[in-house]
Amino acid sequence: MADHGSLERLGLKPEDAERLLKEAREFKGESLWSDAWRRLRRNRVALWSMYFLVAFGLMSFFAPLLPMRNPAAQAPEIQFQSPTLNLGDSGYLQEYAADDKITSEEIVNAYWPEMNSLDVLFVKVRLAVFGSWQPGFWMGTDAMGRDVLSRIVWGSRTSIKVALIASLFSLLIGVVYGALSGLLGGWVDNLMMRIVDILYSIPFIFVVIFLITLIGDYKQALEEWGIDRMVVLYLVIGAVYWLTMARVVRGQVLALKHKEFVEAARVIGASTPRILFAHVVPNVLSIVIIYLTLTIPAVMLFEAFLSFLGLGVEAPEVSWGILAADGTAAINPLRLFWWLVVFPSLAMASTLLALNLLGDGLRDALDPKMRGKD
Amino acid sequence: MIRFLSRRLLWMAITFLLVSLVSFTLMHSVKGGPFSKERKLDPAILANMEAAYHLDWPIWKQYLHYMGPLNLGDEGWFGKGEQKGSDPFTGVLVGDFGPSFRYQDFTVNDIIGQSLPISALLGVVAMMWALALGVSAGIASALRRGSGLDLSMRLAATGGIALPNFVIAGFLVILFVFLIPLLPVAGWGTLKHMLLPGFCLGLGFAAYISRLTRTGMLEVLSQDHIRTAHAKGLAPRTVVMRHALKGGLLPVVSYLGPATAGVLTGSLVLERIFNIPGMGSHFVNAATNRDYTLAMGVTLLYTVLVYSLNAVVDLAYTLLDPRIRLEDQ
Numbered sequence: 273m274a275d276h277g278s279l280e281r282l283g284l285k286p287e288d289a290e291r292l293l294k295e296a297r298e299f300k301g302e303s304l305w306s307d308a309w310r311r312l313r314r315n316r317v318a319l320w321s322m323y324f325l326v327a328f329g330l331m332s333f334f335a336p337l338l339p340m341r342n343p344a345a346q347a348p349e350i351q352f353q354s355p356t357l358n359l360g361d362s363g364y365l366q367e368y369a370a371d372d373k374i375t376s377e378e379i380v381n382a383y384w385p386e387m388n389s390l391d392v393l394f395v396k397v398r399l400a401v402f403g404s405w406q407p408g409f410w411m412g413t414d415a416m417g418r419d420v421l422s423r424i425v426w427g428s429r430t431s432i433k434v435a436l437i438a439s440l441f442s443l444l445i446g447v448v449y450g451a452l453s454g455l456l457g458g459w460v461d462n463l464m465m466r467i468v469d470i471l472y473s474i475p476f477i478f479v480v481i482f483l484i485t486l487i488g489d490y491k492q493a494l495e496e497w498g499i500d501r502m503v504v505l506y507l508v509i510g511a512v513y514w515l516t517m518a519r520v521v522r523g524q525v526l527a528l529k530h531k532e533f534v535e536a537a538r539v540i541g542a543s544t545p546r547i548l549f550a551h552v553v554p555n556v557l558s559i560v561i562i563y564l565t566l567t568i569p570a571v572m573l574f575e576a577f578l579s580f581l582g583l584g585v586e587a588p589e590v591s592w593g594i595l596a597a598d599g600t601a602a603i604n605p606l607r608l609f610w611w612l613v614v615f616p617s618l619a620m621a622s623t624l625l626a627l628n629l630l631g632d633g634l635r636d637a638l639d640p641k642m643r644g645k646d
Numbered sequence: 647m648i649r650f651l652s653r654r655l656l657w658m659a660i661t662f663l664l665v666s667l668v669s670f671t672l673m674h675s676v677k678g679g680p681f682s683k684e685r686k687l688d689p690a691i692l693a694n695m696e697a698a699y700h701l702d703w704p705i706w707k708q709y710l711h712y713m714g715p716l717n718l719g720d721e722g723w724f725g726k727g728e729q730k731g732s733d734p735f736t737g738v739l740v741g742d743f744g745p746s747f748r749y750q751d752f753t754v755n756d757i758i759g760q761s762l763p764i765s766a767l768l769g770v771v772a773m774m775w776a777l778a779l780g781v782s783a784g785i786a787s788a789l790r791r792g793s794g795l796d797l798s799m800r801l802a803a804t805g806g807i808a809l810p811n812f813v814i815a816g817f818l819v820i821l822f823v824f825l826i827p828l829l830p831v832a833g834w835g836t837l838k839h840m841l842l843p844g845f846c847l848g849l850g851f852a853a854y855i856s857r858l859t860r861t862g863m864l865e866v867l868s869q870d871h872i873r874t875a876h877a878k879g880l881a882p883r884t885v886v887m888r889h890a891l892k893g894g895l896l897p898v899v900s901y902l903g904p905a906t907a908g909v910l911t912g913s914l915v916l917e918r919i920f921n922i923p924g925m926g927s928h929f930v931n932a933a934t935n936r937d938y939t940l941a942m943g944v945t946l947l948y949t950v951l952v953y954s955l956n957a958v959v960d961l962a963y964t965l966l967d968p969r970i971r972l973e974d975q
Contacts, residue, residue, distance in 0.1 A: 470660060473952065475907060478929065478945040482941055596816070603820075613817070614816075617813040620813055621813055628808040
């Protein structure tokens with residue numbers, strides 16, 4: 273174990289040292305994560321928000337499994353139907369359900385422009401379980417006669433996908449940039465943070481809108497590279513939201529560099545990679561997670577905002593921003609189509625609220641300053 | 647003070663240069679250019695139009711022409727004098743944003759001149775709502791800490807931060823235009839037109855301001871000088887209004903800079919919902935119509951606006967709190 277020279281200096285006998293080490297091993301420290309989890313569990317609001325989000329995420333992932341109406345099929349003869357709670361009918365892909373031989377292409381053609389093989393599988397399972405039954409218009413229909421309920425569920429897929437991918441992208445840039453700046457220090461740090469300052473003061477929304485409209489002109493060239501509008505959306509949103517993350521990570525890394533426990537680890541002879549991965553990364557990670565949970569709703573909002581203006585997701589894809597835009601477009605002084613505004617808004621509002629509440633709860637649970645206090 | 651201002655000015659110049667350079671390059675490297683519509687123009691006419699807007703020049707020369715009062719001509723590198731186009735365009739740096747590509751009888755300055763006051767008014771109304779609601783809710787929360795009032799205010803604030811303003815606008819339009827017909831559904835002109843969009847725009851910021859006020863007030867209220875004020879027998883109202891409020895509102899002041907930028911952003915959507923002919927709707931239209939000079943003019947103008955407002959807010963902050971020195975910013 274420890275060499276004898278140092279034991280003598282400390283005035284310890286070898287057996288005492290063994291005993292002390294054994295005691296130290298038995299003393300189980302509470303890790304940051306178990307502590308945070310305990311704290312989070314006590315926060316009822318945050319916990320219920322998490323359950324809600326998990327349920328919502330599952331629903332949106334398994335959307336093709338659910339017996340719902342077709343979200344894309346247009347039927348102008350049933351436009352603007354108000355919500356009715358009826359048992360539904362069996363019109364769903366009926367001509368295919370009659371003979372048992374449906375191909376993937378048929379489903380894709382009849383259902384949704386872009387489905388991967390997993391979604392097609394889901395739809396087949398759904399046909400096997402529910403047959404061609406579909407519910408009535410529980411949340412009404414829109415101007416094209418499409419079912420609002422199923423558009424909300426399918427729209428959540430796009431919104432969640434954009435939010436997650438764009439947030440992760442911003443996380444990647446922010447963490448790498450911030451960590452580099454904090455670790456390198458000196459004039460490099462200074463320069464890198466000045467650049468962030470400059471970018472902060474640009475009214476990004478205008479530049480982003482500008483960029484997205486310009487990208488329309490490069491559409492063909494970009495598609496040759498395999499970049500479509502969605503990818504552009506991820507990149508652009510991610511490129512906007514990394515600034516705060518970079519600042520926060522840099523601050524944390526700077527603070528950690530000179531923390532006592534890092535010094536202590538260095539004193540007892542821990543290697544640099546060990547210090548990095550055992551001490552620095554977990555502590556940075558907590559703050560990264562806090563900001564990630566706060567970035568996701570912000571990105572979701574931004575996507576809705578862009579789609580609302582007609583600059584985000586393009587039809588026939590659907591997202592919550594598009595639904596909100598459809599709803600406000602249907603507002604007119606003559607007749608009130610309240611379900612087009614209320615239901616998509618409720619879906620978006622509850623999700624964003626839950627994300628924010630969970631983010632607040634996580635911050636309270638993980639914030640190092642709150643540790644040890646209640 | 648002078649040093650602070652000159653440093654800010656320098657950074658603003660750098661930012662401005664960066665934004666203009668990037669957006670100009672992007673804008674002018676587009677194939678086809680702004681005049682390639684669905685209906686093909688006669689090549690000769692197209693060439694004439696491009697010459698009139700100097701689109702036949704190399705891009706760096708176009709940029710210099712766009713930016714500065716250099717009076718560049720067609721000949722040579724920096725040849726002065728005769729231009730094919732007859733526009734007396736002088737350059738962005740002296741406040742001329744050039745002709746609009748789409749509204750061909752208007753210059754960008756005309757359009758901005760018409761729409762900026764509208765957007766500014768909407769922004770002022772929104773900020774008034776935000777400050778009035780946010781500060782009073784924050785103070786009430788802080789004074790009744792832990793009560794039901796505090797709890798409901800904080801929940802409302804979380805909601806206000808989480809919800810997008812177009813969602814709130816949809817609900818409020820249904821409520822105040824259809825169910826309780828008090829306000830007009832859209833348009834611009836009278837005070838009644840401003841109330842609802844201003845409220846929707848301000849609500850998110852009100853929520854944030856109420857949080858900041860609550861935190862700031864709680865901190866100040868626990869300090870010694872407040873206890874002294876109470877001890878010497880001042881009325882509770884006087885203590886709060888005269889002694890606590892000034893310190894408690896400091897975080898709100900520093901938030902006003904980002905809030906103003908946010909108001910400008912938010913008005914993009916709200917101007918569209920409520921059909922308000924402000925800068926926001928012009929910008930979105932310009933961007934989707936490829937009216938490059940207009941879109942760029944608005945972007946550059948907003949860059950300068952946001953930057954100067956932030957500088958003003960920082961200045962105000964140091965005046966309110968002498969402990970903070972300008973060099974720290």
